Amino acid sequence: MSLPDPAVLIPAMARELQAHLQAQNIDNPRFVGIHTGGVWVANALLKELDNQEPLGILNVSFYRDDFSRSGLHPQVRPSELPFEIEDQHLVLIDDVLMSGRTIRAALNELFDYGRPASVTLVCLLDLNARELPIRPDIVGATLSLEQNQRVKLTGPEPLAIQLQTLDNL
Amino acid sequence: MTPPAPKCPLQLNDQGRLRHFLSLDGLPRSMLTEILDTADSFLEVGARAVKKVPLMRGMTVCNVFFENSTRTRTTFELAAKRLSADVITLNVSTSSTSKGETLTDTLRTLEAMAADMFVVRHADSGAAHFIAEHVSPHVAIINGGDGRHAHPTQGMLDMLTIRRHKGDFEQLKVAIVGDILHSRVARSNMIALKTLGCPDIRVIAPKTLLPVGLEQYGVNVYTDVNEGLKDVDVIIMLRLQRERMQGGLLPSEGEFYRLYGLSEQRLALAHPDAIVLHPGPINRGVEIDSAVADCPRSMILNQVTYGIAIRMAVLSMTMSGQNEQRQLDAEKQESL
Amino acid sequence: MRIQINGARLIDPASQMDQQADIFIDDGKIIAIGDTPRDFVAEQMIDGNGLIAAPGLVDISASLREPGYGRKGSIASETRAAAAGGITSLCCTPHTKPILDTPAVVDLILDKARDEGFCKVFPLGAFSQGLAGEQLAELVTLRNAGCVAFSNGLVPFASNRVLRRALEYAATFDLTVIFHPQDPSLAEGGIAHEGPVATFRGLAGIPETAETVALARDLLLVEQSGVRAHFSQITTARGARLIAKAQARGLPVTADVAMYQLILTEEALMDFSSFYHVLPPLRSLADREGLREAVKSGVISAIASHHQPHEADAKLDPFAATEPGISSIELLLPLALSLVEEGVFDLPTALQRLTTGPAAALRLKAGRLSVGAAADIVLFDPKAQTIVGENWQSKGRNCPFMGHVLPGVVRYTLLNGRVTHKNL
Numbered sequence: 001m002s003l004p005d006p007a008v009l010i011p012a013m014a015r016e017l018q019a020h021l022q023a024q025n026i027d028n029p030r031f032v033g034i035h036t037g038g039v040w041v042a043n044a045l046l047k048e049l050d051n052q053e054p055l056g057i058l059n060v061s062f063y064r065d066d067f068s069r070s071g072l073h074p075q076v077r078p079s080e081l082p083f084e085i086e087d088q089h090l091v092l093i094d095d096v097l098m099s100g101r102t103i104r105a106a107l108n109e110l111f112d113y114g115r116p117a118s119v120t121l122v123c124l125l126d127l128n129a130r131e132l133p134i135r136p137d138i139v140g141a142t143l144s145l146e147q148n149q150r151v152k153l154t155g156p157e158p159l160a161i162q163l164q165t166l167d168n169l
Numbered sequence: 170m171t172p173p174a175p176k177c178p179l180q181l182n183d184q185g186r187l188r189h190f191l192s193l194d195g196l197p198r199s200m201l202t203e204i205l206d207t208a209d210s211f212l213e214v215g216a217r218a219v220k221k222v223p224l225m226r227g228m229t230v231c232n233v234f235f236e237n238s239t240r241t242r243t244t245f246e247l248a249a250k251r252l253s254a255d256v257i258t259l260n261v262s263t264s265s266t267s268k269g270e271t272l273t274d275t276l277r278t279l280e281a282m283a284a285d286m287f288v289v290r291h292a293d294s295g296a297a298h299f300i301a302e303h304v305s306p307h308v309a310i311i312n313g314g315d316g317r318h319a320h321p322t323q324g325m326l327d328m329l330t331i332r333r334h335k336g337d338f339e340q341l342k343v344a345i346v347g348d349i350l351h352s353r354v355a356r357s358n359m360i361a362l363k364t365l366g367c368p369d370i371r372v373i374a375p376k377t378l379l380p381v382g383l384e385q386y387g388v389n390v391y392t393d394v395n396e397g398l399k400d401v402d403v404i405i406m407l408r409l410q411r412e413r414m415q416g417g418l419l420p421s422e423g424e425f426y427r428l429y430g431l432s433e434q435r436l437a438l439a440h441p442d443a444i445v446l447h448p449g450p451i452n453r454g455v456e457i458d459s460a461v462a463d464c465p466r467s468m469i470l471n472q473v474t475y476g477i478a479i480r481m482a483v484l485s486m487t488m489s490g491q492n493e494q495r496q497l498d499a500e501k502q503e504s505l
Numbered sequence: 506m507r508i509q510i511n512g513a514r515l516i517d518p519a520s521q522m523d524q525q526a527d528i529f530i531d532d533g534k535i536i537a538i539g540d541t542p543r544d545f546v547a548e549q550m551i552d553g554n555g556l557i558a559a560p561g562l563v564d565i566s567a568s569l570r571e572p573g574y575g576r577k578g579s580i581a582s583e584t585r586a587a588a589a590g591g592i593t594s595l596c597c598t599p600h601t602k603p604i605l606d607t608p609a610v611v612d613l614i615l616d617k618a619r620d621e622g623f624c625k626v627f628p629l630g631a632f633s634q635g636l637a638g639e640q641l642a643e644l645v646t647l648r649n650a651g652c653v654a655f656s657n658g659l660v661p662f663a664s665n666r667v668l669r670r671a672l673e674y675a676a677t678f679d680l681t682v683i684f685h686p687q688d689p690s691l692a693e694g695g696i697a698h699e700g701p702v703a704t705f706r707g708l709a710g711i712p713e714t715a716e717t718v719a720l721a722r723d724l725l726l727v728e729q730s731g732v733r734a735h736f737s738q739i740t741t742a743r744g745a746r747l748i749a750k751a752q753a754r755g756l757p758v759t760a761d762v763a764m765y766q767l768i769l770t771e772e773a774l775m776d777f778s779s780f781y782h783v784l785p786p787l788r789s790l791a792d793r794e795g796l797r798e799a800v801k802s803g804v805i806s807a808i809a810s811h812h813q814p815h816e817a818d819a820k821l822d823p824f825a826a827t828e829p830g831i832s833s834i835e836l837l838l839p840l841a842l843s844l845v846e847e848g849v850f851d852l853p854t855a856l857q858r859l860t861t862g863p864a865a866a867l868r869l870k871a872g873r874l875s876v877g878a879a880a881d882i883v884l885f886d887p888k889a890q891t892i893v894g895e896n897w898q899s900k901g902r903n904c905p906f907m908g909h910v911l912p913g914v915v916r917y918t919l920l921n922g923r924v925t926h927k928n929l
Contacts, residue, residue, distance in 0.1 A: 059210065061210070062210070062214070062222035062223070062224050062485075063222065063223060063224075067224055067225075067488075067489065067492065068492050069492065069496060070492075070493070070496075071186070071488075071489030071490065071492050071493045072207070072224075072485055072486055072489040076206065076207050076210045077206075077210060078209055078210040078212070078213035079210075079213060080213070108223070109222075112217065112218075112219040112221065112222075113217055113218065113219065114218065194705075271818060271821065271822065272821075272822050272823070272826070273821055273822075291823065293822075293823035293824065293825040293826055294706055294707035294708050294777070294823070294824065294825065295706065295707075295708075295777030295823045295824045295825075296823035298776070298777045298823075299777065299822065299823045299824075303821075315707070315823075316707050316708075316823075316825070317707030317708075317709075318706055318707030318708075319707070353707060356705060356707060380703075380704035380710070381699050381700055381701065381703075381704055381710065381712075382700050382701030382702075382704045382705075383701075383704065385701045386701070386705065
C-alpha cells in the first residue's frame with residue numbers, strides 16, 4: 001500500500017478548510033490541536049494558512065474512557081488553551097481518526113472550559129474504523145488497514161506517515 | 170537459616186506502578202518525577218472555570234481519619250472531588266475505636282461500604298502499612314500521615330513547590346528547621362530530597378529535637394541555625410507543638426524563637442532568592458516571624474494549592490495502578 | 506521401666522563428655538552410660554543412631570500464661586511446647602493473674618505442671634507484692650512453696666532505697682534475685698531501640714542507656730547488699746561489658762540473653778512487623794555481636810527463650826498498639842543449632858549455655874547427664890530440618906520465624922525417663 005505524504009495533504013486540507021469556514025460564515029476561528037500528532041498537523045496547517053494566532057493544545061489523558069482498564073498514561077502534559085472558549089468558533093485538529101474516542105474525550109474537555117460557538121473537526125487520516133458517531137469535516141486521506149496494521153505520524157519536521165505491523169495480534 | 174521468599178514492595182503492583190501510597194521510601198526517582206509532572210497537569214485543571222476532570226467518576230474515596238486534621242482532610246476531599254469521585258469522611262477518632270473496636274474490625278466495616286480508596290491518618294507509625302496489609306487487595310490506601318513516620322503527600326507537595334520556584338534539585342541547598350524528632354513531614358522531605366538528587370540536605374535543631382542516626386541517611390546535621398542557613402536556597406520550617414515544652418525538650422517557645430526562629434535577619438543569611446516553606450498551621454512568633462510568613466518569598470499559600478494538585482496526582486496514579494493490577498489478575502485467572 | 510538408648514552421640518557439657526555411648530535408664534534415672542549393666546534387659550529401645558543425646562534443656566524464662574491469661578496460653582499447651590523444644594526444666598515468670606506472690610498460686614502451678622507431666626516447672630516468684638515495686642513479697646514463704654528465685658520483671662521499684670532494702674532482705678536468706686535492668690524514665694514511651702531504624706520508621710526509641718544506667722545501679726546495689734544476682738535479658742553490648750567488669754572484680758553475678766536477641770536486630774523492624782515487637786527491644790548489629798561474644802566467653806552463661814505467647818489479636822494492630830513478645834520456646838534447640846551452623850559458637854558451648862549454664866545460675870538440680878541423675882534427655886537429629894510452624898504446639902503463633910527452615914529436629918524428649926515428645 002502506498003502511504004500518502006502529509007506535505008501533499010496539508011495544502012489540500014488548508015484549501016478545503018478555508019472553503020468550509022467561508023461556507024459556514026465562520027470568521028477568525030481558534031485552532032486547537034490534540035497532543036502530540038494533532039499539534040504537529042495544526043502547526044503545519046496554520047503555517048500553510050499564514051495564520052499567526054496562538055495554537056491551543058489539548059491533552060485528553062484525564063478524559064479518556066479507558067482509565068479503569070489501562071490507567072493513566074505515564075506521560076501526561078498539561079493542556080494549554082491561551083484563549084477563551086466561551087462563544088468561540090473552534091477548529092479541532094487530530095492526526096489519525098480511528099474509533100472516535102479521542103475526539104469524544106477532546107470535546108468533553110473543551111466543554112469543561114466553556115461553551116464554544118462551533119467545533120469544526122479536521123483529521124489528517126481517517127482509518128474508517130469508527131466506533132462512535134463522530135464525523136470529521138475535513139479529511140486529508142482515507143486509509144483502510146488490515147487487522148494487524150497501525151499507522152503513526154512522525155514529526156514535527158518533516159511530517160511522515162509510517163505503517164506498523166503488530167506481530168502479536 | 171532460610172527465610173521464606175520476600176513479598177513484593179507493598180505499595181507497588183506487578184508492573185512497579187503505585188497501587189498504594191504509603192511512604193516515599195523505596196520509590197524510584199522516575200516515579201517521584203512522574204508524580205510531580207502529573208501534578209503540574211492538575212494545576213492547570215485548577216486554573217480553569219470547571220475545575221473537574223472525570224477521571225475517578227463513580228469511584229468512592231473514603232477519608233478515614235483516626236487522628237484529627239481539618240487541613241489535610243479538606244485538601245484530600247477537594248482533590249477527590251476534582252477528580253469527580255464521591256467522598257465520604259469518617260472521623261473514626263470520635264466513634265467506634267474509642268468504644269474498643271479493633272482497627273481490623275473497623276476496616277472490615279469500612280470495606281463493606283465498598284469504597285475504592287481509603288485516605289488514612291493515624292497516630293501510630295506504620296498504621297498505613299498495617300492497613301494496606303490487612304485490607305482487601307483492591308482497595309487503595311493513601312497515607313495521610315502516620316505517627317512520626319511519613320506524610321508522603323506533604324513531602325511531594327513540598328517538592329513540587331521547590332521544583333516550580335527553584336528548579337533542579339541537584340543544584341540546591343535545602344534546610345529543614347525545627348522539631349525533626351517528632352516530624353513525619355521532615356522524614357518524608359528528607360527521603361524525597363535524597364531521591365531527587367539534592368546534594369546538600371540540612372537539618373537544624375537542638376539536640377533534644379534531633380533523632381539518632383540521621384547522618385546515616387545522607388543528611389547534614391546542624392545545631393546552630395546561623396551556620397545551617399548560610400546560602401541555602403530553600404528553608405522548610407516545621408511546626409513546634411506546645412507539648413514539646415514539657416519533659417525537658419525545650420525551656421520555652423521564646424527561647425526556641427530566639428535560637429531557631431526564622432526572622433528577617435535569619436532569612437538574610439540564606440541565598441537572596443531563597444524560598445520559605447511551612448507545612449502549616451504556622452505559629453507566628455514561635456518558629457517564624459509574621460513578616461517572613463507574609464513576605465513574597467514565602468510559599469506557604471502556594472503549598473496549599475500545590476497540595477491539591479499533588480493529591481489529585483497521587484489519587485489518580487494509585488487508582489490507575491489498582492486498575493492495572495485488577496486487569497493483570499483477571500488475565501492471570503483467564504490463562505489458568 | 507527400663508529404657509536403653511543406643512548409638513547416640515552423647516554430649517554432656519558438665520562432664521565435657523562428647524562421645525558415642527549407650528544410655529541405660531531405670532525407674533526414671535540414668536543408671537549407666539556406656540557399657541550395658543549386668544542383668545539389664547531393656548523394655549523399651551530407642552534408636553539413637555545419627556542422633557545427639559544431650560541433657561534436657563533448661564529454660565530459665567518462659568511465660569506459661571496460667572493462671573489468668575488463657576487466651577495466650579496454658580500450662581498444658583506451653584509445657585507441651587517446651588517438650589517439643591527439647592526442654593525438660595523451665596522457670597515460669599511471675600506475671601500471672603493473680604500474680605505469683607502467694608503460695609496458693611505456686612501450688613496451683615506446680616500441681617498443674619505435674620499433672621500435665623510435660624516439663625519440670627520451677628516458678629520464679631514475684632519480688633514485690635503485686636509486682637508493684639513497693640512492698641516486699643513474702644519471699645521465704647514463697648521459697649518454701651517452691652519458688653527458686655525472685656523477679657520484678659521490667660517493673661521498677663518505688664525508689665533506690667526500697668530496692669536496696671529488698672535486696673538486703675533477700676540476701677539475708679540467700680535468695681536469688683533476677684534483675685531485668687531497664688530505667689523506666691529513660692525507656693518511657695519507647696517501643697524500639699533508639700537508633701537509625703527507629704528514627705526512620707518514626708518509632709519512639711528506648712536508648713541503650715535505659716539498660717546500662719539501671720544495670721550500673723543494680724550492680725552497685727548487688728555489691729553493697731551481697732545478694733545473689735542474676736541479670737536477665739541483656740540486650741546491649743555495653744551492658745554485657747559492665748557485667749564482665751563486675752565479674753572480673755569478683756562479683757559473682759550471672760546473666761542470660763534471649764535466644765532471639767542473638768539472631769535478630771533492629772533491622773527486622775523495617776517493615777513494621779509486630780512480630781518483632783519485644784521488650785526490651787531488638788538492638789543494633791554491634792549489640793548483637795557484643796552479646797554473641799559475651800555468650801561465647803561465658804560472661805553470659807545462659808540463653809533462655811523468654812517465651813511470651815500471645816493471641817492473634819495482640820499482634821494485629823499498628824506496631825505501637827501491639828503487645829510485645831515472641832513465642833519461640835519450641836525452637837530453642839533449632840535456633841541454637843542455626844547459630845552453631847553460622848559459626849557463632851560450637852555445639853558443646855551452645856548446649857552448655859542451655860543446660861548447666863542456666864541451671865547453675867539459679868541453682869537448679871538439672872542440666873546434666875550423669876549416672877544417678879534424672880533421665881531428663883533430649884535426642885535430636887542435627888542433620889534434619891525443622892520447618893517452623895509444622896506441628897506447632899504453643900497457643901501463641903506470634904513467632905517471626907514462621908515458615909523458616911531451621912537446622913535440627915528434636916526426635917525425643919524424655920522427662921524422668923518418660924517420653925514427653927516424639928517426632929520421627
